Amino acid sequence: MIGRLSGTVLEKNPPQILLDVGGIGYEVDVPMSTFYHLPALGEPVVLHTHLAVREDGHFLYGFFSVEERAAFRQLIKVSGIGARTALAVLSGLSVNDLAQAVALQETARIVKVPGIGKKTAERLVLELKDKLGKALPHTGATLTATAPGAPADDRSDILNALMALGYNEKEALRATKDLPPDTGVSVGIREALKVLAKV
Template sequence: MFARLRGKVANKSVDRMILDVGGVGYDIMMSLNTYNQLPENGEEATLHIHTRIREDAFDLVGFADLEEREMFRLLLGVSGIGPRVALNILSGLSPAELVDTLMRENLASLTSISGIGKRTAERLIVELRDKVKDLEYGLNAQEAAQADRLGETLKQLQSALINMGYKAATVEKVATMLKPEVEDGVELGELVRLALQKMMKTR
């Protein structure tokens, strides 16, 4: 099994290339993301390799970086996702962007990729969301997803208080005061109770 190949780019197209390693040409599939990082024909390139052995074929899939190969392998673990579909996904989204999309449960971003319908997108989110949350290159995505959740909770809190007849300026001030509780994951009902207590004290 090959883990990495280094050689000269003999020929390349948007989805595969021939890498000349010591006079032997390796036919390698790849994503558009990797294609965009390849040097010109005749120049040297290094690819991280995923080897796929079947009864009738011996396929090599190449990646410009380890993060993309790791994400490719995670995608292959999802029911109904084969190598070509996985490469298609990675052609539309970089590994970091894909982590961000999964953590945000962004169906629109996934279904914008050719060949990915709503059911497949939902399956990708369900099966991969927990697996990608600890990836280092997904750290910003996790922070963004957490910020989204906090922002949504604050909006719900403010909406509940405004519907109870409190002025928007007062509600916004109290909601800001309760941000630490929101970050700690306090439930909405308890947040409303705490907000009412604070507003009574400030009267």
């Protein structure tokens, strides 16, 4: 099991990044909450990882915090929730928001995530009710999404990231139409997700 990677960021193609660890390039899928925290290309980063072994290959998922990874591992245990959907949940809701939604049985907050219907949200709340809080390490860490601005041509990367999360092109375009032209990828994705969460 690969539980942690410490290396240099070579590429960012949300939701996937390429991480150079000792000369080996690891393709790692990350939720947008982790993507916001990534340093610039060529800079070092440490990710807590989850390795999934399936018939069609080995897949690595990376997280900025152990809390995110713990939540991811609980999510993929829920019937009907795959890794891609779990990443989408963590991209649309912080770990604290997810835990709160589960504790208060607020399925309405969860169905706003692409790929999550009412029945899946109800099953998720039911199955995680007594598990999520216990599974999360209580480190006292709170994540705040901050990211520097980037060139205007990053707009296509923002759209691609939103569509990779399950939104269609029309929804992605609507969510990004009011973004300032100099909005960077990380900030743009975060702001677009806020707009989509209000719909």
